[in-house]
Amino acid sequence: MMDGGTSGWARRGLVGLAVVAAVGFGASPGAMADEGHARDILKSMSDYLAGQTAISFSYDSDLVVVTTDLQKLIFASSGTVAINRPDKMRVTRVGGFADVAMVYDGKQLSVLGKHLDRYAQVEMTGTIDQLIDHMRINAGVVAPAADLLLPDVYTALMDSVTDVKDLGSGVIGGVECDHLAFRTDAVDWEIWVAMGEAPYPCRYVVTSKMVAMAPEYRIQISDWKTGDAVAADDFAFDPGTATKGTLADLTNIDELPDLTGDAQ
Template identity: 25%
Template sequence: MNRMLEPLALKVVAAATCLVLSSCADQPTAPSASTAAPLPAPTAAAASFAPARGAAQAPAASAVDPGVIQALERMGAYLRTLKNFEVTLNSTTDAALDNDQLAQVSKTARLKVRRPDGARADFADDSGDRKVLYYNGKTATVYDPETKFYATVPAPATLKEVVAQLHDRYGIEFPAADLFSWSGDKMDTSAIRSADFLGVARVDGKMTDHFALRQEGVDWQIWIEHGSAPLPRKLVITTTSDVARPQHAVNMRWNLSPRFAADTFAFKAPAGSQRIVIRRVDGTVEAPGK
């Protein structure tokens, strides 16, 4: 038996998809970045914080640096301007075993988004398990290529709503849902106990600013790209409420000029596939519908 960190990570993280999809949930549970209407932003993240460069150093104080919050808001404001994008997420998640030993699981997700009503996510883990999720503004479909089973349910008209519905009604986590939590005109940062700038770091060839934040039961770090496109490039979440301190880490590679085929977001049942009903989190069964 094991306990996975990822569900917590999905609630906590948040920088790119609600940020990207404009307003998602009304308030974030944790970082909510990954997740505000444009607010005054620092000129350049590096210039605003740069007392130290190079290797990260331990912050001198455990206070909320307003410059860090400003950098997160700037990132969120930028992400919300993106109309179409593609992001590949390579993640590792610790599973804490009953003896508190950690076992690592690797996953890859490729998320394609056309705001406000198109999304497709192809994801797989290191065991070979694959799933594909489609959303076309009217329905959401989850397809398993190995078994050829699929389930289709009616869906709201916007991405921000369908992400919440899949989670709340069916217990389905939209890949990169952790990027959907900061929203609204102003980010709610009341849960953040400390926020610090740790220095400058290179992530996948991109220069970034490295920030560390702390909330009840969770420490998280985010690396935000320098320049006019402040994209989140890396995210690490540590569950401090668990004695094993499991981590969830994800690297993000962005394509801001994707070309999507006309059928990218439309599911067409392959030959030999079978439609199944889906059980809701309340135990009731979703009728297949039309």
């Protein structure tokens, strides 16, 4: 009886604390921090990224969805990114349902589905940002974190922003970061930017407001390197023993597997 009463009080206490925290946060002057400062931090990150020719990093990403029967599911992947501006990029991603590599050398885009033992190549020229636009418009590949690879991240991210908050600081992977939050009519997004002379993005979270149950995409960045610290890469593509096909053959290479067809 004593344990049951204590547990009940504990639960009510936690609920009460959550309510107080929510109300306090909504009214706190800290929650209404200087919008201009937040914009300056994001612009500083954008300028820093634009000034880097060679960049490499590792990442962990989560795709959070809610099924029609209200079960929340999280699909996790990890990978690497290496770019050499203006027109070379290598991206890998390994998850529970796909093992994918993409290489762009400025003349050709190569995509390898290692789990399918198939690859495809498409003749293409242009910069990295032109490649990203092409993949979104023509191939239907929507990768929210790809905005972080564009030459003008600030303009890309601030498009249609209606609300800006500076939420102070946080620590991501041992790195102290500025924590910023933004809203548009379609999405809410947050970004944690490393403090100091290298203001790179440490974590980026996008939550959709236009889809039922607000699915969410998160990416956390580690092992950030620029300039001479980036390992040499000729961006050559090696398909191994995979069979050549078309992009249409590379089914099930997204982070969301077919088994969650009822997810929102």
